[in-house]
Amino acid sequence: MEMTLTTIIATGLGLAVGSFLNVVIYRLPIMAKRNALKNALPHIKELHEEVNLDPNFDLSKPFNLNVPRSACPICNHQITAIENVPVLSWLVLSGKCRGCKSPISTRYPFVEIVNAIAWGTMAIIYYNQTYLLILNCLLTSTFICIMITKLDGQEIHKFLIFQFLFLSALQLVHMLSQLAFVAKIMGIG
């Protein structure tokens, strides 16, 4: 009987395909995990080496924005307050560590100068609008942090992203309110 034959063939095929589906269901997630592991391995090795060499990764000691005190990564010489004056200290020290004379990156004075110019410019633009002045200064500084971190090839902390989005949202709200204000004056709203 043709119908019976079709049913038997379909059932047989379904059985075979079902068996294959089991392989797919079991193996695909493992393949994805293996792939993720393969991609992560160089980073794990890198992280392992970093963790072994860098005292900043000693988990028994606290590490946050406040502690430990800034120190030379080469000789561990602690940066004193007088060595920490923006731009000036770098110039006085001729861009070298006071302990071991290792070069201090030009990035430090560069970031300080760029941020200073940015805040100065904001002060000119928003000299009589304190709220916008503070908002735009914070926004620019956050942006500088994100850009330099990115150029450094480091992962951007989610705190910076959230802060940037939050400040951008405040800026957007202000712009919309301005727009509504202008529309009202022009008799559109």
Ligand SMILES: [Zn+2]
């Ligand atoms: Zn040093």
